[in-house]
Amino acid sequence: MSGAFAKDMLRMWARNWKRFASIAIITMLGVAVLTGIYAGCRDMFRGADRFLDSQRLYDIQIVSTLGLTDDDVAALKAVNGVERVQTERSAAATVIVNGSNESVTLTEIGTNGMNQPYLQEGRLPVKSGEVAVTKKFVRDSGLMIGDRLNVALGKVAASASSEKDKSDDATASGDAGNESSGDDSTPTFPTDLTITGIVLDPLDLQNPEGYSAGAFRSSATTDYTFFLPSDGVSGTVYTAISLEVEGASALDTFTDRYDDVVRAVRERIETTIQAKRQQARRQQLIDEANQRIADARAKADRQIAEAQAELDKQAASVESSIPQARWYVNTRSTAGTFSSLESDLNSIESIGRAFPVVFLLVAVLMSLTTMTRMVEEDRGLIGTYMGLGYGNALIASRYVLFALLACLIGGGLGDLIGFLGIPAFLLVVLEGMYVVPGVTLLYDWAYGSVGVLLFVVGVAVATIVACRGEVRHMPAELMRPKSPKSGSRVLLERIGPLWRRMKFLNKVTARNLFRFKGRLFMTVGGVAGCTALIVCGLAINDTVDALPVTQYQDVYRYDLMVVTDHDALSPVRSRLLENNAINDSTAPAAGALTLARVESGEITTIADSGGAGESETVQLITVPYADQLTNIADFRSSVDGTTIRTDLLDRAGRADAESSGVIVAQSAANALGIEAGDTVTLENGDAARETVRVYAVSRSVIGADVYMTSEYYREAFGGGAEGSGSTDESDSDGSGAGSASNSRDYTATEVNGVEMNAIFARFVGSDDDQIAYADRLAEEQDVLSVTSTADMRRRFSFDLMGAVVALIVALAGALALVVLFTLANTNVSERVREMATLKVLGFFDREVHTYVNREMLILTLMGIAVGLPLGRWIGGLLTAALNMPGLYFAVTVRWYSYAIAAAVTLAFALLVQLLTNPVLDRIDPVSSLKSVE
Structure with a gap:
C-alpha cells in the first residue's frame, strides 16, 4: 500500500464520517443489547453463587417424616461423594405480631458452618435465650435489637413486645433460658428470647422492603424464621441433615454441571441407604414403644386386670400405629427462593438473547445499504486504481477496513454500555426483588468479544458483497459513468383509470418507489425491524399490565380469602356473615361461605429416570366438595378455553379413578411443563409427599395454585377419622352426585378428615371498601391473614420486566432514529444529480423537500405496516418463552401500543x-450537473 493510497483512503473516510457514525451507533446499540441484559443477569447469578457458597448453603438436605438420628448421620457420611454433614433441629412456633398470631420456624444455627444466616445488623446469637431475626419480622413487628419476645411452641400463641414497653415484674416473669417441656428426643427451644441481630436467611432472598411485599408469589400465610444457637436447644432427634457434596463448591450452582454432580450423590443416597434407614428408623420407634410398654407392665400391679388389658392392647397396636418413615432428599434447587431467582433471571436473559438478533439483521441491512452506496460513489476512482495496477483485495480493503473500524469502535462502546451501564440499571431493579450481598459488575471477555465479532462478521460480509459487485468489472467500464437504469412500467401504470387521474409528481413518486426495488426493500425492511422492536417491547409491557386484571377479575371469583386456625374457623365465619357486605348468594345450594384448606406446598415433576425433576412452591387449596371449586375460580382449559368438568372430581360424579386428580393453575404448570394426565409429586403443608395425578391444567396467569377436593386429599395424603362435621358423599346405589349433594353440610369445618382453615367470600361494595374491610379483618387476633383481590390487583407490579421493557423500547427507538437517518442520507446522496435537475427546472427548495420526503414517508408507512404485525408475532414468541413460576404470559397488545409504535417511527421520520x-438546500446545481467524464 503506497503512501498516496493510504492518504487518499483516510481522506475518503473523513468525508464519509456520517456513514461511519451510523454503522458505529447501530453496532453499539446491538452489542449493548446483546451483552447488557446478559451481563446484568450473569452478575446477579455470580453474586448469588458466591453468596450461597460463602454461607455454605446445603447441596443436599434430608428430612424425614419420623425424624433423623445419629445412625442416619453415620450412614450418610459413608456415602461416596458426601464431603460434610451437619445435623439441624427446628420447631414450629407462633408469635403475636400486631395483635395477630403468626407462624414462625425456630431454627438451630448449624455447628458445622453450613446454612449460616448472613448478619446484616448486630451480632449472631451465641447463648441460650438469644435469637437473630429477619428484616421482614422487624418491619412487621416493630421490634429492634435488644428487644425481648415470647414464642409458643406449637399452635398456642404468646406475646411479642418491646423491651421498653415491659414492666420490671413482667420482665422478671420469664427467663431467657426457659425451655418448653417435651420429650427428650423431640427438639425443644427456649421460648423467652432477646433479639441480638438482624440476619438474611440464605433460603429466602426476597427483599421484604422491595416489590416482594405485593409480589405475585406471596403465600397465603406469613412465615418468619428465627435463628438460635445450639446452646439451650435439646433433643436427640434431628429435623434435617444437610450435606455438602465433594467438588460442588467449586462449580457454579446455576449450571448443569453442578446439577449433575449433586444429582449423582442424591441418586446414590436414594438407591443405597434410604430404604434401609427408613425401615431401621421405624423399627427403632417400634422397639422403643414396646420397651416403654414392657417397663410399664413391669411396674403395673399384676392384680389389676384392667391395667394389664390396656397394656396388652397397646402392645398389639404398636406396629400398626407407627407409620413407615419416609425420607425426602432435597437439593439446593428446591431451597426457598432459589428456583424463583433462577427462573426470573433466566427469563430476562432469554429476552437478552432474542432481541439482538433483530438488531444484527438491521445492522447488516443498513451496512449493506451504506457501503453499497459508498462504493458506487467511488466507482470511477476504483476503476482508476485498478488501471494503475492495484489489486482487487487492496482496493476493497479501503471499504472493508472502514466498516470494520466503525464496528470495532461501536462494539467497544457497546461493551462499555453493556457491561457497566445496563447491568447497573438492571441490578437496581433486581435488588428491589432479591437481596444478594456482594454483587459486582464483571466483564466477560469471551462473551463481549463474541458479541462484537458477530456484528463485525455481519457488516464485513455485507461490505465485501458491496465491493464485489464493482471490482468484478473492467477498469474502463468503471471509469465511465454508470448507465442509468432502464425505464420500466410499474404495476400502477397498468391500472389505467387510476393512473390517468394521478398528478405528474405523484406518478414520478410511484415510479421511483417501485423501480428501485433495492432501496424499497432496504427501507421497508429497516423501518419494519425497528417498528417491530418497539411493538415487541410494548407488547411485553401490555402483557404484564393485563395480568392482574385477568387473574383477579376474570379467573378468581372470590374477593376475600381469610386464613385462620382450624379451631377459630367457625367464629370467624360467623362474624363474616354478620357483615352485610359479604355476599353469600354465590355459594352452592344450602351452603354458606366457601370453606377450604389453604397451605403452602410444593409440586415436583417426575424425571424420565424416575427421580425427582424440577420443583416449584405452590399454594394448595382443598375444598370439601367439588361443586365448591367454581366459587373460587373460573376453571377453563389452558389448551382450548373450554370449561373444566369439576363435578367429575367427586367420587359420586365420576365413572372411574382416572377422572380424579388435582387441578394445576397454568401459571404453575407452564414453568414445569406439566400437562393434564401427568403424574407429579405433591407436598402438603405438613411436608408429606405423595404422587398425584393432574386432572386438568386451568387457565391462570398469576400465582401457583393447586386445587383438589377433601376426598382426593385424604386418598393422597391419608387422614384421621372423620370428625363430627365430616360427611360421606357416596351412596349405596351409586345414583350420582345429586343425592350426595343433598346430604352435604357446607358449614362443616372438617370433611373427610381434612381440617379447613380458610374462607373464600364475595364482597358487595367498592374496591376501597373491600380493601379497608380486609385491613380491619387482618387486625383480629384469630385471623392469620386476609387477601383482598382488589388490593392484589392494585399492588401487583413486576418492575423487573417493566425495566427491561423500558430499556428495550428506548434502544429500539434509538435504532429507528439511526436507521431512518442513514436511509435518508443514502437516498439523498444517490440522487444529487436528480435534485440538481429539479432545481434547474425551477423547483423551489420547499418543493424539492416535498419531492424527496414524500417518498421516504411512503416507504416509512410501508415499513410500519409490515412492522406492526411482525412485532406482535415476535412478542408472542418471546412471551411464550418466558417460563416463570407464578406467572403465565398470555401475549396482549393494546391498540394504542400499535399507535405509539407507529407514531414514534413517524416522529423519527419527520425529525x-x-x-x-x-x-x-446545499446542493449546487452547477457542480452537481457538470460532466463526470
Missing part, C-alpha cells in the same frame, strides 16, 4: 426530514 432538508 430526520428536518435534518436532511438542509442537505438538499
Whole structure:
C-alpha cells in the first residue's frame, strides 16, 4: 500500500464520517443489547453463587417424616461423594405480631458452618435465650435489637413486645433460658428470647422492603424464621441433615454441571441407604414403644386386670400405629427462593438473547445499504486504481477496513454500555426483588468479544458483497459513468383509470418507489425491524399490565380469602356473615361461605429416570366438595378455553379413578411443563409427599395454585377419622352426585378428615371498601391473614420486566432514529444529480423537500405496516418463552401500543426530514450537473 493510497483512503473516510457514525451507533446499540441484559443477569447469578457458597448453603438436605438420628448421620457420611454433614433441629412456633398470631420456624444455627444466616445488623446469637431475626419480622413487628419476645411452641400463641414497653415484674416473669417441656428426643427451644441481630436467611432472598411485599408469589400465610444457637436447644432427634457434596463448591450452582454432580450423590443416597434407614428408623420407634410398654407392665400391679388389658392392647397396636418413615432428599434447587431467582433471571436473559438478533439483521441491512452506496460513489476512482495496477483485495480493503473500524469502535462502546451501564440499571431493579450481598459488575471477555465479532462478521460480509459487485468489472467500464437504469412500467401504470387521474409528481413518486426495488426493500425492511422492536417491547409491557386484571377479575371469583386456625374457623365465619357486605348468594345450594384448606406446598415433576425433576412452591387449596371449586375460580382449559368438568372430581360424579386428580393453575404448570394426565409429586403443608395425578391444567396467569377436593386429599395424603362435621358423599346405589349433594353440610369445618382453615367470600361494595374491610379483618387476633383481590390487583407490579421493557423500547427507538437517518442520507446522496435537475427546472427548495420526503414517508408507512404485525408475532414468541413460576404470559397488545409504535417511527421520520432538508438546500446545481467524464 503506497503512501498516496493510504492518504487518499483516510481522506475518503473523513468525508464519509456520517456513514461511519451510523454503522458505529447501530453496532453499539446491538452489542449493548446483546451483552447488557446478559451481563446484568450473569452478575446477579455470580453474586448469588458466591453468596450461597460463602454461607455454605446445603447441596443436599434430608428430612424425614419420623425424624433423623445419629445412625442416619453415620450412614450418610459413608456415602461416596458426601464431603460434610451437619445435623439441624427446628420447631414450629407462633408469635403475636400486631395483635395477630403468626407462624414462625425456630431454627438451630448449624455447628458445622453450613446454612449460616448472613448478619446484616448486630451480632449472631451465641447463648441460650438469644435469637437473630429477619428484616421482614422487624418491619412487621416493630421490634429492634435488644428487644425481648415470647414464642409458643406449637399452635398456642404468646406475646411479642418491646423491651421498653415491659414492666420490671413482667420482665422478671420469664427467663431467657426457659425451655418448653417435651420429650427428650423431640427438639425443644427456649421460648423467652432477646433479639441480638438482624440476619438474611440464605433460603429466602426476597427483599421484604422491595416489590416482594405485593409480589405475585406471596403465600397465603406469613412465615418468619428465627435463628438460635445450639446452646439451650435439646433433643436427640434431628429435623434435617444437610450435606455438602465433594467438588460442588467449586462449580457454579446455576449450571448443569453442578446439577449433575449433586444429582449423582442424591441418586446414590436414594438407591443405597434410604430404604434401609427408613425401615431401621421405624423399627427403632417400634422397639422403643414396646420397651416403654414392657417397663410399664413391669411396674403395673399384676392384680389389676384392667391395667394389664390396656397394656396388652397397646402392645398389639404398636406396629400398626407407627407409620413407615419416609425420607425426602432435597437439593439446593428446591431451597426457598432459589428456583424463583433462577427462573426470573433466566427469563430476562432469554429476552437478552432474542432481541439482538433483530438488531444484527438491521445492522447488516443498513451496512449493506451504506457501503453499497459508498462504493458506487467511488466507482470511477476504483476503476482508476485498478488501471494503475492495484489489486482487487487492496482496493476493497479501503471499504472493508472502514466498516470494520466503525464496528470495532461501536462494539467497544457497546461493551462499555453493556457491561457497566445496563447491568447497573438492571441490578437496581433486581435488588428491589432479591437481596444478594456482594454483587459486582464483571466483564466477560469471551462473551463481549463474541458479541462484537458477530456484528463485525455481519457488516464485513455485507461490505465485501458491496465491493464485489464493482471490482468484478473492467477498469474502463468503471471509469465511465454508470448507465442509468432502464425505464420500466410499474404495476400502477397498468391500472389505467387510476393512473390517468394521478398528478405528474405523484406518478414520478410511484415510479421511483417501485423501480428501485433495492432501496424499497432496504427501507421497508429497516423501518419494519425497528417498528417491530418497539411493538415487541410494548407488547411485553401490555402483557404484564393485563395480568392482574385477568387473574383477579376474570379467573378468581372470590374477593376475600381469610386464613385462620382450624379451631377459630367457625367464629370467624360467623362474624363474616354478620357483615352485610359479604355476599353469600354465590355459594352452592344450602351452603354458606366457601370453606377450604389453604397451605403452602410444593409440586415436583417426575424425571424420565424416575427421580425427582424440577420443583416449584405452590399454594394448595382443598375444598370439601367439588361443586365448591367454581366459587373460587373460573376453571377453563389452558389448551382450548373450554370449561373444566369439576363435578367429575367427586367420587359420586365420576365413572372411574382416572377422572380424579388435582387441578394445576397454568401459571404453575407452564414453568414445569406439566400437562393434564401427568403424574407429579405433591407436598402438603405438613411436608408429606405423595404422587398425584393432574386432572386438568386451568387457565391462570398469576400465582401457583393447586386445587383438589377433601376426598382426593385424604386418598393422597391419608387422614384421621372423620370428625363430627365430616360427611360421606357416596351412596349405596351409586345414583350420582345429586343425592350426595343433598346430604352435604357446607358449614362443616372438617370433611373427610381434612381440617379447613380458610374462607373464600364475595364482597358487595367498592374496591376501597373491600380493601379497608380486609385491613380491619387482618387486625383480629384469630385471623392469620386476609387477601383482598382488589388490593392484589392494585399492588401487583413486576418492575423487573417493566425495566427491561423500558430499556428495550428506548434502544429500539434509538435504532429507528439511526436507521431512518442513514436511509435518508443514502437516498439523498444517490440522487444529487436528480435534485440538481429539479432545481434547474425551477423547483423551489420547499418543493424539492416535498419531492424527496414524500417518498421516504411512503416507504416509512410501508415499513410500519409490515412492522406492526411482525412485532406482535415476535412478542408472542418471546412471551411464550418466558417460563416463570407464578406467572403465565398470555401475549396482549393494546391498540394504542400499535399507535405509539407507529407514531414514534413517524416522529423519527419527520425529525430526520428536518435534518436532511438542509442537505438538499446545499446542493449546487452547477457542480452537481457538470460532466463526470
